[in-house]
Structure formats: C-alpha cells, structure tokens
Amino acid sequence: MTSPEDSTQSLECVLPGDAKATARAWIAAHLNELTEWHTHIWELAEPAWREYQSQAWYVETLREAGFAVEDGSAGMPTAFCAEWSNGEGPTLLTYAEYDAVPGNSQAATTHEQPRAGLTRFAPGHTDPHSALGISTLAGLLATKHAMEVHNLGGRLKYTGEPAEKMHGSKVVHGLRGYYDDADAIVSFHPFYMLPLCNTARWDTHCGAYYSKVYSFVCDHPETWQLSSADPNSPIPASHSAARAPGANVALSQMYTASRTMLDSMLPATGGWSFSDAILTDGQATADNLPQRVARLQYSWRTPDVEMAEHVLAVLDRNATAAATMAHCAVEDRWVARSRPGRANHVLADVLYANLEQIGPPEYGPEAVEVGKEIQSAVGIEPMENPFLAATEQLIEPQEAERVLREQMPAWQRNWTSDDYVEMSHYAPLVRFYIARPTLAPTDDGHPYPSWAMNALGGIPSTITPTIETAGKTIAGTFLDLLQRPGLLADAKAEFDRRVDAEPMPPLLPENFTAPISLPWPDYTRNGSRDW
Incomplete structure (x- = not known):
C-alpha cells in the first residue's frame, strides 16, 4: 500500500x-x-x-x-x-x-x-x-x-x-x-x-426486499357511538362518553397480530427476516381524545419475490382487520419493493x-x-x-x-x-x-x-x-x-x-415516488428531533 x-x-x-x-x-x-x-x-x-x-x-x-x-x-x-x-x-x-x-x-x-x-x-x-x-x-x-x-x-x-x-x-x-x-x-x-x-x-x-408503511387514521370518531353524545357539551365526545378506540388501538392490534403470525408466514428456512418500526407522529400526549393517526412500518427480506408476496398478503389482511376493529381507515404507502x-x-x-x-x-x-x-x-x-x-x-x-x-x-x-x-x-x-x-x-x-x-x-x-x-x-x-x-x-x-x-419486470409503477413526506426521524445537531 x-x-x-x-x-x-x-x-x-x-x-x-x-x-x-x-x-x-x-x-x-x-x-x-x-x-x-x-x-x-x-x-x-x-x-x-x-x-x-x-x-x-x-x-x-x-x-x-x-x-x-x-x-x-x-x-x-x-x-x-x-x-x-x-x-x-x-x-x-x-x-x-x-x-x-x-x-x-x-x-x-x-x-x-x-x-x-x-x-x-x-x-x-x-x-x-x-x-x-x-x-x-x-x-x-x-x-x-x-x-x-x-x-x-x-x-x-x-x-x-x-x-x-x-x-x-x-x-x-x-x-x-x-x-x-x-x-x-x-x-x-x-x-x-x-x-x-x-x-x-x-x-x-x-x-427481495419489501417495505411498507401502514397508517391508521381515525378521521370520524364522532360516529363510533352516536347515542353517547352529550347534547350539553361543546366537545363531541365528552370525558365520560364512550370514545372511538382510535389509531393507537389499531396499531397495537396490527403489531400484535403480525408478530403472533410470524411463525406462520413462511417456512423456518431460507434466511428470511422481518422487522418493524413505529413512526411517532400524530398523538403526542396522553389526552382523552381518540388518537387520530398511528403509523407502523414493516420491512421484510426474503430469498425470492414469491415469499415476499406471501408476507405482504398476511400484512394487508391484518391491517384491514385492525382498522375495522378500531374504527379507523387504513392507508398504505410503499417504501421499497426490490427484485x-x-x-x-x-x-x-x-x-x-x-x-x-x-x-x-x-x-x-x-x-x-x-x-x-x-x-x-x-x-x-x-x-x-x-x-x-x-x-x-x-x-x-x-x-x-x-x-x-x-x-x-x-x-x-x-x-x-x-x-x-x-x-x-x-x-x-x-x-x-x-x-x-x-x-x-x-x-x-x-x-x-x-x-x-x-x-x-x-x-x-x-x-x-x-x-x-x-x-x-x-x-x-x-x-x-x-x-x-x-x-x-x-x-x-x-x-x-x-x-x-429470467425476465423480472419492476415491482413498482413507473410513476412511483419516494415517500419523503412520511415522518422519518430527523435529529438536529443538539440531539432533538424535528420534522
């Protein structure tokens, strides 16, 4: 040298x-x-x-x-x-x-x-x-x-x-x-x-590598239980009213269900892996209002596309079920889908x-x-x-x-x-x-x-x-x-x-855009986070 x-x-x-x-x-x-x-x-x-x-x-x-x-x-x-x-x-x-x-x-x-x-x-x-x-x-x-x-x-x-x-x-x-x-x-x-x-x-x-963010959104908590609304309260869901479960409940259900089903997703061979991350935006304090949004990212590595697609099907089903339970809608956003x-x-x-x-x-x-x-x-x-x-x-x-x-x-x-x-x-x-x-x-x-x-x-x-x-x-x-x-x-x-x-066309559409607007961690030089 x-x-x-x-x-x-x-x-x-x-x-x-x-x-x-x-x-x-x-x-x-x-x-x-x-x-x-x-x-x-x-x-x-x-x-x-x-x-x-x-x-x-x-x-x-x-x-x-x-x-x-x-x-x-x-x-x-x-x-x-x-x-x-x-x-x-x-x-x-x-x-x-x-x-x-x-x-x-x-x-x-x-x-x-x-x-x-x-x-x-x-x-x-x-x-x-x-x-x-x-x-x-x-x-x-x-x-x-x-x-x-x-x-x-x-x-x-x-x-x-x-x-x-x-x-x-x-x-x-x-x-x-x-x-x-x-x-x-x-x-x-x-x-x-x-x-x-x-x-x-x-x-x-x-x-193959797939990564997707599931966002659970509770945009209409007032429709969860109409009969519990207090006509004398200016707040649609008063402190004593039944509240919509909200986005955090959906996230918890999704997280638990997907981890519970991990052994059932794919065979225990092939060196595949599965990881998750909670993106912390939306509800930031323990208020009594229903949580409006909660986001969960999943990433999985598999030897081939067929295996990756099976994991995707499991996660999509779990997300739909979790959103329904918690009175939320679910939105998904691809991060990556690689061959x-x-x-x-x-x-x-x-x-x-x-x-x-x-x-x-x-x-x-x-x-x-x-x-x-x-x-x-x-x-x-x-x-x-x-x-x-x-x-x-x-x-x-x-x-x-x-x-x-x-x-x-x-x-x-x-x-x-x-x-x-x-x-x-x-x-x-x-x-x-x-x-x-x-x-x-x-x-x-x-x-x-x-x-x-x-x-x-x-x-x-x-x-x-x-x-x-x-x-x-x-x-x-x-x-x-x-x-x-x-x-x-x-x-x-x-x-x-x-x-x-072995032709392998792209797995995402030509107009796919990078998910730069999601709340990824952004640490400033003093150690705080700023989005």
Whole structure:
C-alpha cells in the first residue's frame, strides 16, 4: 500500500501509459484529504431521507471537481446525479450512500460515548455508509484524473443514493431511467459478514426486499357511538362518553397480530427476516381524545419475490382487520419493493483481478493500538493483533460462494438484501466488499458491543485502509473497462443472456415516488428531533 508520504515519488515514477498507476498515485496523494472528507460525513450522520447536509457536501464537492450535477434527482431532495465526460467512450457508474441509523450515536473514540452535543439516541454510521461513499468517490475522482492524464475517452456517472437502510432511492432512480445508459456499474459495500470480506459476489446475490408503511387514521370518531353524545357539551365526545378506540388501538392490534403470525408466514428456512418500526407522529400526549393517526412500518427480506408476496398478503389482511376493529381507515404507502440481484461473472473477474493487484487492507501500528484500547475498554485482554484475520486476507469470489452456499438450503438462490440489486436489472453490475475494521473474536466467544464497531468506522487510522483499498480497486476496474472494450462486450452479452433466461419486470409503477413526506426521524445537531 502506498503511503501519503510516498505520493510525490509515486507520481514522478508513473509510466505514461500506466493509467492504473496514475489513479493509485492520485489516491495516495489525496489520502489525508479523503480521510478528512470521511470524518465530515461520519460526523454529520443524518438518517434516511434527511441527509441534507451530507448531500449538499457531495453536490458541492463534485461540482468543484468538474462534474455536472443534478441536485435532487428523481424528485428526491437528498439525492443527486453527477456526470463527467472526456469524449466518446463507455459510461461507467458507481454511487454514494450517506444515511445513518437512529439510536447509534458514537464518538470516534475507544470508549462508549455519544458524539459531542448529542444524545445516544441520535443517529450514527454503523455499516458505515460514510466510508462507502468516500471510497467510491475516491475511485471516481482517481479514474477521472487518469482519464485526463492519459487521454482516455468515456463518461463517468455518479449517483447519490439516500435512505439505503430502507432501500429507498435506487428503485426510484431505476424507474426514472438514471441507470439506463450505464455500460457497467460497480457496487461497493464495507464488509459486514463472512465470507464476504475482500471479495466480489459470484452467483448468490441479495434477495427481495419489501417495505411498507401502514397508517391508521381515525378521521370520524364522532360516529363510533352516536347515542353517547352529550347534547350539553361543546366537545363531541365528552370525558365520560364512550370514545372511538382510535389509531393507537389499531396499531397495537396490527403489531400484535403480525408478530403472533410470524411463525406462520413462511417456512423456518431460507434466511428470511422481518422487522418493524413505529413512526411517532400524530398523538403526542396522553389526552382523552381518540388518537387520530398511528403509523407502523414493516420491512421484510426474503430469498425470492414469491415469499415476499406471501408476507405482504398476511400484512394487508391484518391491517384491514385492525382498522375495522378500531374504527379507523387504513392507508398504505410503499417504501421499497426490490427484485433479487443478477450476477455478472465477467465483471466479478475483472474487479477481483484488480483487488489482487492492490492487496487487502493493512492496519498499521496506530490502528493496532486503537483496537487494543477498545478491547481493554470492554474487558478483553488486548491481543497482539486485535483485528479479525479475514480483514487482512483476500478470498476468491468462487471460494466465497462455496463457503456461503454451505450455510444455505440447496433451493435458496439469494441471501440477505441490499438495494443495489435494483441496479443489476438495468446494466451489468459487480458487487464487491472490502474489510471494515473488525475486532478478532475471543477464545471464549466474548461479544463486542455495537458501539465498538461503530467507533472503529469513524477513527481515521482504522477506517482509512478501507477507503484506500476500495478506491484503488474501483479505479483499476473502471480503467480496465475503458481500455479493454471486449470486457464490456462480454459483460453485456452475459447480462442479456441472464435477462432473457429470467425476465423480472419492476415491482413498482413507473410513476412511483419516494415517500419523503412520511415522518422519518430527523435529529438536529443538539440531539432533538424535528420534522
């Protein structure tokens, strides 16, 4: 790995035709700046659909770098689409994510502590998407620099994708045609589960993901029991009158019924999951009036669309029943409805070859000391090398596939979920992972608290190796695709074969709009919530 101190020498030694070396030297020379950029986004930590400052930073930075940027693409205020062209050539696309997760505020330090001035319930970066975005930005800008130096024709496209935690934006961008002109797409995520660490996905991509908000609305409580109305009271339902059950009762019935039926929704195999969240708007105090509105979000991950549709049918029935019981109407609003992903072996081979040239992340002495301090803080005897061994090793895509399949039923074709899958239906796509800093397990299986991993994602010495390795891998892959047109032709031919063999039309209508108006959590810098 090239250090920032060696960047000047590296730039001088680049051969004129070696575009990859030029791109890698650019990243090495700008590594300190990239790390500062990451810290800025990590500290902003804005939750889904509310990433206003993070998005504004990307828009400004890309415009300063010479990109034409559409601010608020596809009607999403915290999305963007940036483009830059160096003449005739293919269009290559990658993207940024920058949403954080409520309830995970952690300072970039070696002990548990929320970020300065914030409650622990404020958002924080967990995956971290902050590193995802800065890594792809590094690869994008390094590729642009190499294209200019070596006069390589082509077009770079970079989308800002808000609300990834709810699969919110990519389905919208896809329906609006933002991926239609891409010849290839590179999708990156920091490692989050073995064996997908320092590798590319092969056959088993992410599965289906559905997310829907049910809103129970009690607009006519006065019609619940007309005979109980007090003609002498100016309030239609006086304190002693029978009141309509209201929206909170509907929500409670829906929540209880759906949790009760969980074991009956799908077979207990296939790695599917089901989660829920209450969106807290409407009734805010314990008044005696019927609650007017209550909202419940469900999200479910399944290996295929058929399974996802069965869960949907159960939830829709439960919502109708709960609303009827509580004298409410029910409104539903899709958040996301994603198809399983498509593999592309040609692009996976190209990308992994570049990763092999660069090598896995390496953690220097400063990072090792950070890891030891965190181990000590959680009551673990510090290890000589505190990091998970796999984070500093490569694993070939085919071997990662073999290990992954050992954990799955033979019939299951997809595993877990991420909204990059929607992009894979518009153009050839490769999905790859680079290690994020992860502490090694102990002999007795002592678990690490979530704050420890979150902190490692914000400490410069531990997260910079992820950014450097991923950025160089993306740049190398892009430059191969720009200079070797046969690769793109082969990737497109494979993509077409897969589409013809298994057509999968979009699951939402073309005019679908992002649910930005729902009361998603919006934490201000002082730790309060403001909608």
